[in-house]
Structure formats: C-alpha cells, structure tokens
Amino acid sequence: MSLNIPDDEIKRRAIQEIFEETKRASIRADIGGSLGWAKPNHRGFNKRFLNNTVVSVVSNNCRLDKIKPLEKSTVEEKPLQPLPFRNKEEKKFTGKIKVSNKSRFQAxxxxxxxxxxxEERERVERAEREEEEERKAEKEVVTGKN
Incomplete structure (x- = not known):
C-alpha cells in the first residue's frame, strides 16, 4: 500500500507547512515576545487543581468578607411531605453538607x-465461558468420532 505522490508535491507540502508554522510562531512572538518563537509545551491544564483552587478562594473570600456564597438557584421549590422515620428520634438537618478531601479520596x-x-468478575466469567466452550467442542469431537 504505497502512496504515489511525486517528490515535487511532497516538497511543496513540506514548504507550505513550514511557512504556516513560521507564521503561527511569528504571531506568538508578537504577543509574547521572543519566547513566542518556541512551541508551547503545555497540553491543557489540570482541571481538578483549578476547580479546587477556585472553590477554596471563593470560600476563603466569603469567610473573610463574612458573607454567604451564592447558592444554586432552584426551580420552584415545592414543599416536601415528611417521610416516616424508622426510629422515633427526629433527625436534624443543618443544611450543610460537609465533604472533606479525605471523604472525596475515600469515595x-x-x-x-x-x-x-x-473487571475481575468479568474476566473470571469470560474464562469460565471459554472453558465451557472448549469442553463442549471436545465433547462434540469425541461424540463425532464414535
């Protein structure tokens, strides 16, 4: 499976790609200075770190300013009917759900x-099915010869 592309076409494509790369580097250099000529080496960002940082900063700023953070808006809250408890004790709900890093890690x-x-169960089941199929095949071969 060989590609029949003439050498002239390959050279033309290579030169065109080099020009496009140089053009992009030139734009980066105009914006970021001489280091813009180097290709960027990042492949995105750490989303978990960013999320944790933003949550921490907002929480800390709210604590320092002594205000409550904005709560999620809900769509028309309906009054809930009380559910029967198994115990006679009434459970108290403080309205806060505490999730620590330890509980996230444990989850x-x-x-x-x-x-x-x-995965282990699936692997064992797959192995058992294969063994069963092999036994059936051997049984058919044995019964077929008799």
Whole structure:
C-alpha cells in the first residue's frame, strides 16, 4: 500500500507547512515576545487543581468578607411531605453538607476498588465461558468420532 505522490508535491507540502508554522510562531512572538518563537509545551491544564483552587478562594473570600456564597438557584421549590422515620428520634438537618478531601479520596478509592472487582468478575466469567466452550467442542469431537 504505497502512496504515489511525486517528490515535487511532497516538497511543496513540506514548504507550505513550514511557512504556516513560521507564521503561527511569528504571531506568538508578537504577543509574547521572543519566547513566542518556541512551541508551547503545555497540553491543557489540570482541571481538578483549578476547580479546587477556585472553590477554596471563593470560600476563603466569603469567610473573610463574612458573607454567604451564592447558592444554586432552584426551580420552584415545592414543599416536601415528611417521610416516616424508622426510629422515633427526629433527625436534624443543618443544611450543610460537609465533604472533606479525605471523604472525596475515600469515595474515589471505593469506586476504583469496585471497578477492579467488576473487571475481575468479568474476566473470571469470560474464562469460565471459554472453558465451557472448549469442553463442549471436545465433547462434540469425541461424540463425532464414535
């Protein structure tokens, strides 16, 4: 499977690509100075770090300014009917849900463990099915010869 592209066409495409790359580098250099000629080496950003940083900064600023952060707007809140409790004690709800980094990490580890266990079960089941198919094939060969 060889491509029949003439050498002149390959050279023309290579020169065109070099010119386009030089043009992009020139624009980067105009904006960012002489270091703009170097290709950027980043491949995106760390979304988890950014999210945690923004949440932390907003929380800290709200604490320093002694204001509450904006809450998510809800669509027409309906009054909830009380659910029967199994215990006679009434549970008190403070309105805050505390999620620490430790609990996030524990949830992540739990999810990862469940995923690995599921993969292991699937692998064992697949191996058992293959063994069963091999037994059936051997049985058919044995019964076919008799």
């Amino acid at each position: 992540y580890l739990g999810a990862r463990k469940r995923e690995k266990e599921k």
